[in-house]
Amino acid sequence: MLTKKILNNPLKILTKNQREEYFEEGGIKVDEVLNRNWLNKAKLSVEEFIEKSKVLSNSDTVYDLQKDHTFQNPKLRRVSSPCDYSNDLWKLLLDGPIGDIAEDLLGSCVRFYQSKLNFKNPKGGTEVKWHQDKPYFPHTNDSVLTIGVYLEDCDELQGPLEIISGSHKKEVFSHYDESKWIGNINDNDLSKIDLSKNKILKGNAGSITIHNYRTIHGSKPNNSKTSRPLMLYVLSSGDSVPFTPQPLKSKYEQEIVRGIYNNKIHCDAGDYQVPPNWNNGYSSIFAIQQKESS
Ligand SMILES: O=C(O)CCC(=O)C(=O)O
Secondary structure, eight states, X not given: OOHHHHHHSOOSSSOHHHHHHHHHHSEEEESSOSOHHHHHHHHHHHHHHHHHHTTOSSOOSSEEEOTTOOSSSOOEEEEESGGGTOHHHHHHHHTSHHHHHXXXXXXXXXXXEEEEEEOOOTTTBOOEEEEOSTTTSOBSSSOEEEEEEESXXXXXXXXXXXXXXXXXXXXXXXXXXXXXXXXXXXHHHHTTSOGGGEEEEOBOTTOEEEEETTSOEEEOOBOSSSOOOEEEEEEEETTOOBSSOXXXXXXXXXXXXXXXXXXXXXXXXXXOOOOOOGGGOOOOHHHHHTTSOO
């Protein structure tokens, strides 16, 4: 949806300044979005995922495990499509503040793309290298964003999400090394980016991060003694749909979560590099960037 149209919509949760900051910088952090009730429900879902992962010894299509994961010391890196397995995490979007904030930034019609629950375990939770999301899932227009919900307090030591301010208005970089998908911006292109423009989106449990899918973002390893669970919702305006197959299969894919869809899409002109065809399986951004699989 066109930004100027979105800016005319009445706001549900964000302030005018927060909405303008999102469109200007490509990402923001918003404090205290989840009340105690929502936060407790979401945290309970996380505990259930950890509990279920204990009996696994290998990653599968839902649970991505760190190499040293054991029953006694479970080390989850990601749960793919957690909304498919936790009604509370789905309701947080559908009926809760996440859907309201999505409306503030995407317009009244909001489409679900994917969900994922990323962990960074204490003392060693993996970094996420600088990347953009558009090369992973190009859409017909750029009204696509990710909302991340911190489920524990996240300070600089836990590896909070970081963005490069203003990068959403600039180049979308290839995430290939020649013909091989690497899932991040290569060193040569990184040297063209002003990394001093990084904005660290740290926040307490219940606060959220938001970034546009063109915005360069990443996060450092977790060097602290506490875990960093981050619940991520990827959403688009109703009029923006993906060009390529979804890597994280979900029963909710393309569901309209807010508003009424008028069966129209908006297409931005241009050339797009498309990601590999992940129809035969996708692991996680951690596994790809750490070169565990392709
Ligand atoms: O978990 C993080 O810190 C970043 C996640 C991310 O950028 C992604 O999964 O695409």
